[in-house]
Amino acid sequence: MKQTNLSIFIPHVGCPHMCSFCDQRSISGEQSAPTAEQVKTVIEEQAAHLADRGTTAEIAFFGGSFTAIPRDYMLGLLDAAKAAVERFPCYTGIRCSTRPDRIDEEIVDILRHYGVTAVELGAQSMSGEVLSANDRGHTAEDVRRASALIKQSGIELGLQMMTGLYKDTPERCLETADEFIKLLPATVRIYPTVILKNTRLGELFERGEYRSFSFDETIDLCAELLRKFTENGVRVIRLGLHASPDVERGMLGGVYHPALREIVESRIFLNDMKSRLAELGKGRHIIYTDPKNLSKAKGQKKCNVKALAELGYEIDILPLDGEYLLIK
Numbered sequence: 001m002k003q004t005n006l007s008i009f010i011p012h013v014g015c016p017h018m019c020s021f022c023d024q025r026s027i028s029g030e031q032s033a034p035t036a037e038q039v040k041t042v043i044e045e046q047a048a049h050l051a052d053r054g055t056t057a058e059i060a061f062f063g064g065s066f067t068a069i070p071r072d073y074m075l076g077l078l079d080a081a082k083a084a085v086e087r088f089p090c091y092t093g094i095r096c097s098t099r100p101d102r103i104d105e106e107i108v109d110i111l112r113h114y115g116v117t118a119v120e121l122g123a124q125s126m127s128g129e130v131l132s133a134n135d136r137g138h139t140a141e142d143v144r145r146a147s148a149l150i151k152q153s154g155i156e157l158g159l160q161m162m163t164g165l166y167k168d169t170p171e172r173c174l175e176t177a178d179e180f181i182k183l184l185p186a187t188v189r190i191y192p193t194v195i196l197k198n199t200r201l202g203e204l205f206e207r208g209e210y211r212s213f214s215f216d217e218t219i220d221l222c223a224e225l226l227r228k229f230t231e232n233g234v235r236v237i238r239l240g241l242h243a244s245p246d247v248e249r250g251m252l253g254g255v256y257h258p259a260l261r262e263i264v265e266s267r268i269f270l271n272d273m274k275s276r277l278a279e280l281g282k283g284r285h286i287i288y289t290d291p292k293n294l295s296k297a298k299g300q301k302k303c304n305v306k307a308l309a310e311l312g313y314e315i316d317i318l319p320l321d322g323e324y325l326l327i328k
């Protein structure tokens with residue numbers, strides 16, 4: 001059965017300050033926080049649609065700092081979600097995203113009491129310099145401490161990272177991934193920085209004091225990150241911001257593409273083909289791969305085929321069930 005998230009955005013509420021990159025209202029597309037009663041209505045309405053489609057969902061509180069919002073409000077939202085999980089079989093659990101410095105033993109006990117199944121921490125980076133340059137207001141140690149508390153409680157741990165923030169480097173991103181892997185998260189989300197209007201990053205960008213990684217650098221880096229996490233048994237459940245007209249309208253720079261993950265997976269394919277072809281030598285080759293990989297292997301507008309041609313490899317890519325990369 002297909003599993004999805006019923007995402008409920010709680011914009012800005014509970015944020016103790018403003019991170020350099022964040023205009024949460026643009027990211028979530030919402031202007032005001034929903035009341036617990038409104039959330040209850042949405043959850044109940046969606047239950048019928050999910051059941052019709054044969055889909056199950058987790059009720060997901062995203063967008064702000066869920067465990068930092070006013071306590072009564074948080075409990076009202078959790079009450080609505082818990083009641084729905086108990087009443088509708090299509091809801092399989094509750095997840096939320098929050099700041100690492102807003103997790104302590106008391107909060108974890110509350111989340112467990114309400115049956116929260118997964119907590120995602122907006123860690124963004126494990127470099128102290130990057131965290132402080134981007135006004136995050138928490139440390140890498142906060143991420144380690146909060147992750148340990150979540151893991152000990154039996155709640156699933158998710159970690160979110162960004163690439164290309166102010167003072168960031170690809171090496172720091174790779175170190176962040178290594179640090180994440182040590183914390184044993186079940187899932188990771190990777191968000192290349194999108195520079196938005198009305199943010200401090202936007203001001204730095206417009207003054208020429210900051211540039212994010214280029215599109216190509218980001219694709220190479222994300223290919224490396226995706227490979228690293230996957231090889232270590234961590235599921236990358238999101239790569240890049242969701243497509244949103246608000247983000248597109250408010251974007252000054254950075255990396256945003258609705259098909260970012262497919263482009264990154266295609267780059268991994270290109271890198272694998274390059275290293276295998278290097279063993280075989282230049283010239284003409286036929287590459288077989290499972291039909292489901294064909295478009296990734298060829299790349300958007302056949303960019304992988306063209307890139308290999310420039311390196312002296314004339315290749316045809318053909319379908320063969322069950323193969324990843326068979327070269328003849």
Ligand code: SF4
Pocket residue numbers: 012015016017018019022023024063064065099122
């Ligand atoms: S990134 Fe998170 S913590 Fe920072 S301002 Fe936005 S919602 Fe608040």
